[in-house]
Amino acid sequence: MAPRSPAPGLRRKHLRRRLRTLGFLSPWLVGFTVFFGYPLVATVYFSFMHYNQIRAPSFVGLRNWKYVLGQMPLFGPALWNTLWLVVVMVTLRVVFGLGVGLLVTRLTSGVGLFRTAFYLPCLAPPVAATVAFVFLLNPGTGPVDEALSALGVTAPRWFNDPDWAKPSLVLLSLWGVGDLMVVFMAALLDVPREQYEAAELDGAGALAKFRYVTWPSITPVVMFAVVTGVVQTMQYYTQALVAGKLASGVNTGPGSTVQPGYPDHSTLTVPQLIYSLGFQNFNTGAACVLSLVLFVIAMAVTSLLMRRRAGLLTAED
Structure with a gap:
């Protein structure tokens, strides 16, 4: 026999518990996303771009990596x-x-x-x-x-x-x-x-x-x-x-x-x-x-x- 699905009342109770947990975690989740997650993703993105903060970034592949790891004297x-x-x-x-x-x-x-x-x-x-x-x-x-x-x-x-x-x-x-x-x-x-x-x-x-x-x-x-x-x-x-x-x-x-x-x-x-x-x-x-x-x-x-x-x-x- 197929397992019985939980009763509607029990499902609503689990949903409220998850939402309550997410509510308590939301300040940390927002802070992590804004101050760590997004900057990290943006840093990876711009590492493959030529960007001088004035013109729009343009894709250059691994050129920045080759310059830093192999050509930058300092x-x-x-x-x-x-x-x-x-x-x-x-x-x-x-x-x-x-x-x-x-x-x-x-x-x-x-x-x-x-x-x-x-x-x-x-x-x-x-x-x-x-x-x-x-x-x-x-x-x-x-x-x-x-x-x-x-x-x-x-x-x-x-x-x-x-x-x-x-x-x-x-x-x-x-x-x-x-x-x-x-x-x-x-x-x-x-x-x-x-x-x-x-x-x-x-x-x-x-x-x-x-x-x-x-x-x-x-x-x-x-x-x-x-x-x-x-x-x-x-x-x-x-x-x-x-x-x-x-x-x-x-x-x-x-x-x-x-x-x-x-x-x-x-x-x-x-x-x-x-x-x-x-x-x-x-x-x-x-x-x-x-x-x-x-x-x-x-x-x-x-x-x-x-x-x-x-x-x-x-x-x-």
């Missing part, structure tokens, strides 16, 4: 700088943020003062923080150089040296590590005290307690910090651009443009190159190709980190 340096910042900056920020979090949670007095001192820098706007940092590291006349000269140490040229420009940006990011400190402090304070007491009864030292008690408890938070740090650094734009412009000494005014990446393209990142191509040179097709390449790399790195064999999460997590 694509290699920009990609290398971006990946370098992802590896070095994210790693040091996580390690430094965890270290500061451990230090603050171990303090017995002045905890509020130290929390405030470490957290305040991350509240500074990116442009203002970068301007202050370039001033502090100004070669020859900056306070940091003067202090090092008083100690008999020859200071590097910081943002004016291609070998030191990216490490200087890393120092800037470590100065504002207070956001990660707060996240790690919450995770560290959530570790059960009973586990530390049991480890002490077993004769575990400070290193053993961190390895066998603290680390297994905070690995999900470490994973969160690494993944979000990778995504944010893949979009690194403002600090590198402002630092390069200030260090170059070029006086920019209304209507003037400065090519990013000073000195010698050492601070040029893929987001800067995308902006330069799309809004300064009006090469929208090549800019869309770069955006898709950056999106694929970010997705690949994030997927790799989310795998259990990445070593940050155990089987129980």
Whole structure:
């Protein structure tokens, strides 16, 4: 016998439940479609078009892809700088943020003062923080150089040296590590005290307690910090651009443009190159190709980190 169809009343009940569920999901669905789905589809579309934002786009096939991946001279340096910042900056920020979090949670007095001192820098706007940092590291006349000269140490040229420009940006990011400190402090304070007491009864030292008690408890938070740090650094734009412009000494005014990446393209990142191509040179097709390449790399790195064999999460997590 054929299965009986549900009663009309039951069908209406299921329909109302589906409509109610869609109603609750509608804000997310609209936001996802408008701010992610449509831009992604449009980016793929324009990557096969010649479009200067003035005339109507015309189909050029794979010409934009061949130009970006095989002929663009700045694509290699920009990609290398971006990946370098992802590896070095994210790693040091996580390690430094965890270290500061451990230090603050171990303090017995002045905890509020130290929390405030470490957290305040991350509240500074990116442009203002970068301007202050370039001033502090100004070669020859900056306070940091003067202090090092008083100690008999020859200071590097910081943002004016291609070998030191990216490490200087890393120092800037470590100065504002207070956001990660707060996240790690919450995770560290959530570790059960009973586990530390049991480890002490077993004769575990400070290193053993961190390895066998603290680390297994905070690995999900470490994973969160690494993944979000990778995504944010893949979009690194403002600090590198402002630092390069200030260090170059070029006086920019209304209507003037400065090519990013000073000195010698050492601070040029893929987001800067995308902006330069799309809004300064009006090469929208090549800019869309770069955006898709950056999106694929970010997705690949994030997927790799989310795998259990990445070593940050155990089987129980």
